Amino acid sequence: MAEACMTEAHVTEAHSASPPSPALSCRNLSVSYGQRAVLDEVSLDIRAGRWTAIVGPNGCGKSTLLRAFAGLAKVRAGSIALHGRRLSAWPRRERARRLAWLAQTSGPTDLTAAEVIGLGRIAHEGWLGHPRHDDAAAIHRAMVVTGSLTLGPRRLSTLSGGERQRVHLARVLAVEAPVLLLDEPTTHLDPPHQEDVARLLREQARCGTCVVSAIHDLSLAMAADDLIVLGHRKVIGHGSVSEALQGDWLSMAFQTPVNVVDYHGVHLWRPTLEAQQGTEDESGPNGFERAVRR
Numbered sequence: 174m175a176e177a178c179m180t181e182a183h184v185t186e187a188h189s190a191s192p193p194s195p196a197l198s199c200r201n202l203s204v205s206y207g208q209r210a211v212l213d214e215v216s217l218d219i220r221a222g223r224w225t226a227i228v229g230p231n232g233c234g235k236s237t238l239l240r241a242f243a244g245l246a247k248v249r250a251g252s253i254a255l256h257g258r259r260l261s262a263w264p265r266r267e268r269a270r271r272l273a274w275l276a277q278t279s280g281p282t283d284l285t286a287a288e289v290i291g292l293g294r295i296a297h298e299g300w301l302g303h304p305r306h307d308d309a310a311a312i313h314r315a316m317v318v319t320g321s322l323t324l325g326p327r328r329l330s331t332l333s334g335g336e337r338q339r340v341h342l343a344r345v346l347a348v349e350a351p352v353l354l355l356d357e358p359t360t361h362l363d364p365p366h367q368e369d370v371a372r373l374l375r376e377q378a379r380c381g382t383c384v385v386s387a388i389h390d391l392s393l394a395m396a397a398d399d400l401i402v403l404g405h406r407k408v409i410g411h412g413s414v415s416e417a418l419q420g421d422w423l424s425m426a427f428q429t430p431v432n433v434v435d436y437h438g439v440h441l442w443r444p445t446l447e448a449q450q451g452t453e454d455e456s457g458p459n460g461f462e463r464a465v466r467r
Contacts, residue, residue: 178380179314179346194257196221196352196383197242202251204237211237213406214251219385219399221351224378226394227387229403229426235387236277238403239354242385243274255352269296273348277356277387279341286332286340287325290315293347315347318373320366334361342370346377353377355386359393371396391423391442395433402426414440 195218202215211234219225227235240246242253244260253260255272263271273293282289293315294308316322321339329337338361345353358374359367371393378384378398388394395414402409402422410422417423418440423431432443 179311179318179349179377179382193221195219195254196256197385198254198257199241200252202238202241202253203249204234204241204246205249206237210249210406212241215408216251217401217408217411219383219401221383222378222381223398224374224384224386225399225401226397227385227401227403228389228391228394228423229409230428233403233405233426235403236356238401239274239356239385239387243272243354244268245274266296270348271350272352272354273345273350275341275345275353275355275358277360279337282329285326285328286321286336286343287312287316289329289340290321290325290343290347293344296348311349312343312347315343318346319343320369335363335366338362339366351381352383353385355384357388358386359388359390367393391431391433392440395440395442 197219198217200216202212202217203210204212215238227238229235237246241248242260244253255263255268260268290312291308294305294311297305297308297311313322316325319339319342321336321343324332324336324340329340332340338358342355342358345355353374355374359370362370367390374384374386375396375398386397388397394400397414399411399413400417400422401411402417402425404426409426410417410420412420418433423433430445432445434441434443
C-alpha cells in the first residue's frame with residue numbers, strides 16, 4: 174500500500190485551534206443492550222492527529238464504543254461530541270463528511286469494487302446526487318493507498334476476504350473525513366497486509382486525522398499512538414502505549430498476566446506458555462531481548 178494523506182483539507186482545521194478541542198469526546202457514556210449494561214459512565218477525550226486503538230477482552234464493549242461514537246448505538250445516558258459539538262446536533266450530511274465508519278462485517282453486494290469505494294463520496298455529491306469534479310480523484314487516491322486499484326472492475330462477490338476488506342477500507346478513506354472509526358480493519362488480512370494497514374493508519378494520523386480502531390491483535394494495537402484499554406463496562410486506562418505498559422492496564426483488563434516483549438523498540442505480545450525443559454531463554458534465537466511481565 175502506498176502512503177498518502179487522505180484528509181488534506183482538514184489538516185489545518187485539526188491543528189489551528191489553540192488549544193485544540195478533542196476530535197471526539199464522551200461524558201458519562203452508558204450503553205445497554207436490553208437489560209445488559211455494556212458501557213457504564215465512560216468519559217474520554219480523543220485527539221486529532223493520533224491513532225488510538227481500543228483493546229480489551231471479548232464482550233468488553235470495543236465495537237459498542239465505536240458504534241456509539243458513530244451515532245449507531247442507542248445511548249442510555251451521557252453525551253458524545255464531535256469537534257466540540259454534540260453529535261446529535263450535526264446535520265446528517267455534514268456529519269457523514271466529518272466521520273467515516275468501517276463496520277466489522279459488511280453485507281453481500283453485486284457492486285464492483287470501484288462502485289463500492291465510490292459510495293464513500295455520497296456525502297460529498299452535489300445537488301440531485303451529481304458527482305463533483307473531485308470525487309474521482311478522491312476515489313483514485315483511496316484505491317492507490319489501499320492497494321485496491323487493480324480490483325476496481327471486479328465484483329465484490331468474486332474477491333477474497335482480504336481483498337474485500339481492502340476495498341471497504343478504501344471506501345472509508347474516500348470520504349476524506351477528519352475522523353475515522355474502524356472496527357477490526359485488519360480482519361481477513363494476511364500479516365504483510367496487516368502491517369500495511371497499520372502503516373497507513375499511522376500515516377493518516379500524522380496528516381491530522383483522528384483514527385480510532387478496535388483491534389484484537391495486541392501486537393498490532395501497540396503500533397498505535399494511544400490505547401484505550403477497556404475492562405468490564407469501564408475504561409481501565411487511556412494514554413500512550415508506554416503508559417499502558419507501565420500501568421499494567423492490559424493485565425487488569427484481561428484479568429491475567431499479559432507478557433509484552435520489546436523487540437528493537439517494537440512492543441509485541443507473547444503468550445504465556447508453560448515452560449518446558451530445554452526451552453530457550455528470553456535472549457534466544459528468536460531475538461526477543463527483553464520480556465516485561467505485567
